[in-house]
Amino acid sequence: MSTDPLTADPALKGPASPAADKQAMAGRARRFGALHQAERTLRSMRAYGTVIIFSSVSQPIMYILAMGLGLGVLVGEGGDFAEYGASSYLMYIAPAILASTVAMAAGIEFTFPVMEGFKWRRLYYGAQASPLSPGQIASGHILAVSVRFGIHAAVFTVVLYLFGAISSPLGVLMIVSAMLGGLAIGLPIMAYVSTLRDEKGQMSLIQRFVIMPLFLFSGTFYPLTNLPGFLQVLGWFSPIWHANELGRLLAFGQPTPAWLIVVHVLYLLGITVTAWLVTVRIFTRRLGLEEWRGRTPGAKADARRQDRLAVKDASDVARSAAAETAPASRGELPRISFRRGFGANYYSGNIRAVFGRGLTAIRNNRGVIFLSGLLEPVLFLTSFGLGISPMIAGVDAEQVGLSGGGTISYAAFIAPALLAVSAMNGAIFDSTWNVFFKLKITKLYRTMMSTSLGPVDVAVGEICLALFRGGLYALGFLGVLLVGGLVDPLAAVLMWFTALFVALGFASVGMAVTSFMTRFQQMDWMMMVLMPMFLFSATLFPISVYPVGVQAFIQALPLWHAVELMRDIAFWDFSGLTLVHIGYYLVMIVAGLALTTYRMKKLFLR
Amino acid sequence: MPVEHAIRATGLTKRYGDFTAVDGIDFTVNRGESFGLLGPNGAGKSTTMRMIAAVASRSAGTMSVAGLDPEKNGPEVRARLGVIPQQDNLDEELSVRENIIMYGRYFGLPRRWLSAKTEELLEFAQLTHKATSRVEDLSGGMKRRLTIARALVNEPEILLLDEPTTGLDPQARHILWDRLFRLRESGTTLVLTTHHMDEAEQLCERLIVVDEGRIMAEGSPAGLIRDHSTREVLELRFGMDRNQEQAQQLTTLLGSPGPASSNDPVSSNGSATAGRDVGFSHVEVLPDRLLVYAGSAESALEQIHAAGLRPMTSLVRRSSLEDVFLRLTGRTLVD
Ligand SMILES: Nc1ncnc2c1ncn2[C@@H]1O[C@H](COP(=O)(O)OP(=O)(O)OP(=O)(O)O)[C@@H](O)[C@H]1O
Ligand SMILES: [Mg+2]
Numbered sequence: 053m054s055t056d057p058l059t060a061d062p063a064l065k066g067p068a069s070p071a072a073d074k075q076a077m078a079g080r081a082r083r084f085g086a087l088h089q090a091e092r093t094l095r096s097m098r099a100y101g102t103v104i105i106f107s108s109v110s111q112p113i114m115y116i117l118a119m120g121l122g123l124g125v126l127v128g129e130g131g132d133f134a135e136y137g138a139s140s141y142l143m144y145i146a147p148a149i150l151a152s153t154v155a156m157a158a159g160i161e162f163t164f165p166v167m168e169g170f171k172w173r174r175l176y177y178g179a180q181a182s183p184l185s186p187g188q189i190a191s192g193h194i195l196a197v198s199v200r201f202g203i204h205a206a207v208f209t210v211v212l213y214l215f216g217a218i219s220s221p222l223g224v225l226m227i228v229s230a231m232l233g234g235l236a237i238g239l240p241i242m243a244y245v246s247t248l249r250d251e252k253g254q255m256s257l258i259q260r261f262v263i264m265p266l267f268l269f270s271g272t273f274y275p276l277t278n279l280p281g282f283l284q285v286l287g288w289f290s291p292i293w294h295a296n297e298l299g300r301l302l303a304f305g306q307p308t309p310a311w312l313i314v315v316h317v318l319y320l321l322g323i324t325v326t327a328w329l330v331t332v333r334i335f336t337r338r339l340g341l342e343e344w345r346g347r348t349p350g351a352k353a354d355a356r357r358q359d360r361l362a363v364k365d366a367s368d369v370a371r372s373a374a375a376e377t378a379p380a381s382r383g384e385l386p387r388i389s390f391r392r393g394f395g396a397n398y399y400s401g402n403i404r405a406v407f408g409r410g411l412t413a414i415r416n417n418r419g420v421i422f423l424s425g426l427l428e429p430v431l432f433l434t435s436f437g438l439g440i441s442p443m444i445a446g447v448d449a450e451q452v453g454l455s456g457g458g459t460i461s462y463a464a465f466i467a468p469a470l471l472a473v474s475a476m477n478g479a480i481f482d483s484t485w486n487v488f489f490k491l492k493i494t495k496l497y498r499t500m501m502s503t504s505l506g507p508v509d510v511a512v513g514e515i516c517l518a519l520f521r522g523g524l525y526a527l528g529f530l531g532v533l534l535v536g537g538l539v540d541p542l543a544a545v546l547m548w549f550t551a552l553f554v555a556l557g558f559a560s561v562g563m564a565v566t567s568f569m570t571r572f573q574q575m576d577w578m579m580m581v582l583m584p585m586f587l588f589s590a591t592l593f594p595i596s597v598y599p600v601g602v603q604a605f606i607q608a609l610p611l612w613h614a615v616e617l618m619r620d621i622a623f624w625d626f627s628g629l630t631l632v633h634i635g636y637y638l639v640m641i642v643a644g645l646a647l648t649t650y651r652m653k654k655l656f657l658r
Numbered sequence: 659m660p661v662e663h664a665i666r667a668t669g670l671t672k673r674y675g676d677f678t679a680v681d682g683i684d685f686t687v688n689r690g691e692s693f694g695l696l697g698p699n700g701a702g703k704s705t706t707m708r709m710i711a712a713v714a715s716r717s718a719g720t721m722s723v724a725g726l727d728p729e730k731n732g733p734e735v736r737a738r739l740g741v742i743p744q745q746d747n748l749d750e751e752l753s754v755r756e757n758i759i760m761y762g763r764y765f766g767l768p769r770r771w772l773s774a775k776t777e778e779l780l781e782f783a784q785l786t787h788k789a790t791s792r793v794e795d796l797s798g799g800m801k802r803r804l805t806i807a808r809a810l811v812n813e814p815e816i817l818l819l820d821e822p823t824t825g826l827d828p829q830a831r832h833i834l835w836d837r838l839f840r841l842r843e844s845g846t847t848l849v850l851t852t853h854h855m856d857e858a859e860q861l862c863e864r865l866i867v868v869d870e871g872r873i874m875a876e877g878s879p880a881g882l883i884r885d886h887s888t889r890e891v892l893e894l895r896f897g898m899d900r901n902q903e904q905a906q907q908l909t910t911l912l913g914s915p916g917p918a919s920s921n922d923p924v925s926s927n928g929s930a931t932a933g934r935d936v937g938f939s940h941v942e943v944l945p946d947r948l949l950v951y952a953g954s955a956e957s958a959l960e961q962i963h964a965a966g967l968r969p970m971t972s973l974v975r976r977s978s979l980e981d982v983f984l985r986l987t988g989r990t991l992v993d
Binding site for chain 1: 710713729752761765766
């Protein structure tokens with residue numbers, strides 16, 4: 053960082069020539085470039101500023117109400133947090149939730165925008181043309197994201213204070229530990245993403261295989277020691293755990309040996325600094341003179357796939373040669389069949405083609421992405437089942453509205469609910485995000501609509517595909533439950549069908565909702581509705597912990613019905629309410645499909 | 659009952675909010691004919707195509723495609739159409755071959771038949787060696803060829819081509835033209851838009867020129883040239899800044915016989931009574947050159963030289979469709 057002699061000399065600094073001015077400009081950029089880049093990034097974040105602020109305020113409230121108070125009632129009966137220095141379960145988890153939400157934000161801010169900068173919108177190449185150095189571009193992004201973390205953490209902390217979840221004024225320092233945790237988890241990811249030339253599902257793999265497991269196994273909702281030894285090791289490596297523990301120390305003075313404090317701080321700082329330097333290096337390689345274009349992930353897998361296809365090809369050709377069917381003898385064009393009569397303008401009777409296209413696309417994509425959907429419920433079950441169970445004697449059967457009395461294990465209590473949640477998530481994702489993507493970005497539906505397919509063929513085909521995927525995931529999860537002895541086989545079979553039924557309900561409503569969507573930001577808002585629904589719908593604790601008014605509200609939501617229906621089957625305890633749940637979904641399916649059909653033109657003919 | 663016309667539109671209108679993209683146009687495309695839609699950017703060509711293809715609704719007017727209303731019998735109409743949209747929308751999640759097969763599957767065609775047909779189409783598009791590649795690995799022109807090949811999978815009665823040759827190299831373009839000729843011979847109706855006037859002259863038996871959603875002219879390429887342009891054109895370059903002022907001068911010189919001959923002391927040639935002999939029509943100002951429309955460009959050039967004007971370059975050529983296009987849709991500065 054030597055001073056530029058030209059700009060340092062005041063005699064040359066005057067407005068005499070514009071060239072001298074440019075020198076000054078360049079010099080300034082050289083010194084404060086990272087700040088310029090940070091400002092630019094922050095400005096672009098303003099576009100979704102409302103979403104950021106809204107989630108900073110609503111997330112703590114949501115978690116306080118759901119986990120702190122809801123799960124806290126269950127835990128409070130058996131657990132005692134005085135030994136950790138906290139006076140309630142809420143107080144115990146508050147710092148960890150802050151650190152975890154920052155880590156989640158890191159999983160977003162250090163992946164998509166970086167990919168966008170290099171590939172999708174090539175913003176970094178634009179910045180490269182200015183006097184900024186590649187390192188400054190990287191650091192600028194990191195600084196901007198840190199600011200966003202800071203804002204989030206500050207708002208979060210204020211809300212926690214208001215709810216009395218923090219008592220010590222030192223708790224303010226949690227902001228720092230949380231930010232550090234966010235950087236320690238985010239920067240290695242940023243370094244990895246910045247080596248990528250192309251995105252082939254890596255972003256969702258990072259979410260599902262890195263962020264999610266780290267979040268679930270970092271002792272956020274329970275002390276890490278509750279987990280069996282081998283899972284504890286996972287926690288030790290997780291920056292989130294270190295940030296959690298530091299936060300707890302600051303917020304309520306959790307007794308911690310001095311050496312461990314040093315380990316926490318050094319671990320987080322070490323990762324942050326190392327990853328920062330590595331990121332700067334990679335940016336310099338890509339944007340500097342070397343102009344390295346990055347790795348193409350999955351290139352080998354792709355080559356293998358092409359080889360496979362080519363082999364299949366060769367055998368096809370050989371076979372047709374053997375049968376002596378020259379291409380010319382394929383014969384006349386077969387009749388193109390389509391339905392006539394009622395609704396022929398909308399439905400041509402060829403759902404199979406749409407479904408077949410989906411299967412081919414799944415097969416062409418990397419299998420690991422497909423399978424990753426299976427992982428989520430299993431991770432949740434492992435984390436909560438193993439981690440929370442030691443703090444809870446069991447769930448009172450009567451408390452959760454099951455007849456027969458006695459208590460049931462916590463794992464058995466949440467397992468059916470997690471199946472319902474996974475059915476919901478899969479169906480919603482497929483029917484909203486995926487449909488919107490194919491509508492707006494890949495324009496797949498436009499292609500389909502220029503053939504003899506009708507909109508109903510497309511809609512039903514896509515719903516079938518969502519159900520197929522959901523059905524596979526449910527099958528996998530139920531397999532895990534069977535092995536774990538959490539359900540019996542007969543119930544499992546029924547639950548599998550129920551998962552499809554529930555998924556159908558969400559998919560048909562989701563598609564109807566998608567027909568009203570015009571922008572991607574609206575998707576964000578929808579996700580914000582789903583998260584609380586997951587937390588409150590009797591998934592992780594019975595709703596009897598809430599006042600009657602709140603209970604009634606929750607009972608009006610679809611997920612509650614799905615969860616209860618699954619539980620009725622899992623514990624083989626049917627009542628009149630079971631019929632109500634089924635009825636609720638029947639109405640959802642019929643209403644959703646009707647609205648979807650009505651909005652069909654808006655949905656596929658834009 | 660066989661219908662004479664392949665497509666008939668009356669009062670065809672498309673509005674996007676307050677904006678009228680297609681403003682009440684009428685046209686008929688006969689069976690087996692090749693029909694062109696010309697017009698500047700934003701004229702409403704693609705919108706018209708999309709209404710024919712039953713993927714956009716009409717705001718007003720009637721339309722019949724193969725005797726059916728595309729809005730009432732969408733799938734049935736589209737089953738007879740082959741659509742090549744302006745923007746390639748290939749399926750990036752499928753391989754090149756799968757793109758064609760799946761597209762055929764959307765028409766409900768059996769796999770067995772499709773596998774042979776697909777090889778044929780790959781051959782046609784010269785993509786056989788790329789059959790197993792991902793679509794994103796293709797070059798722009800290859801993608802275009804794949805889009806074209808894909809649209810032929812259902813052996814359509816009517817082929818809608820929206821700027822089919824954009825992005826193709828000359829060789830591929832000629833192959834496509836040849837293929838389109840052959841399709842027409844076998845009775846396929848072609849409807850195409852293009853910005854290449856040579857292509858329109860080559861391929862279209864009849865065409866309409868649209869501008870701002872309205873039909874400006876209709877006819878065969880030769881007929882349009884006859885009606886809307888002079889026989890010959892003189893292209894002159896005077897250098898960037900001088901084109902405009904020279905246009906004024908040329909108009910005065912060639913347009914009115916009076917001053918032209920009186921101001922013409924060197925005119926020893928008595929028969930050079932300008933205007934009528936030259937067959938002058940008008941001057942078109944393009945950013946880089948002037949187009950002088952005249953029945954005899956040679957005599958016009960002689961007169962210009964005689965008047966002491968010294969263009970940097972000059973070129974005499976026959977009128978083409980491009981001149982008609984400029985005349986009808988360009989903003990004529992000097993007339
Ligand atoms: N979905 C839409 N919403 C609003 N306006 C539209 C839409 N589609 C087209 N337009 C407008 O309609 C007009 C005609 O568009 P169209 O695509 O038909 O033009 P075009 O003749 O095909 O032009 P080009 O030669 O550039 O392809 C344009 O002004 C365009 O902006
Ligand atoms: Mg167009």
